[in-house]
Amino acid sequence: MPITQSAKKALRGSMRKKAVNDRKKKALKETFKGIERLVKEKKGAEATKQVAAAYSAIDKAAKSGVIKKNTAARKKSRIARMTNVK
Secondary structure, rough: OOOOOHHHHHHHHHHHHHHHEEEEEEEHHHHHHHHHHHHHHHHHHHHOOHHHHHHHHHHHHHHOOOOHHHHHHHHHHHHHHHHHOO
């Protein structure tokens, strides 16, 4: 546990940042799993419609440093391959 006042303040800030990062990571995972589920259920048209939302979530996570740039590119590539988006 932090003892000094500045350490307590830093802890509060890092907890807020962690909450934001966790929300972005959860959004990323949910969109990816949603597309995976639609593809497995043979609903390709619906999956293709959700690709834009998934790309947006991936780009936002990469922009803020939740995931790395190459990880974002890999995830986008896998989604495109999964849904056959050209």
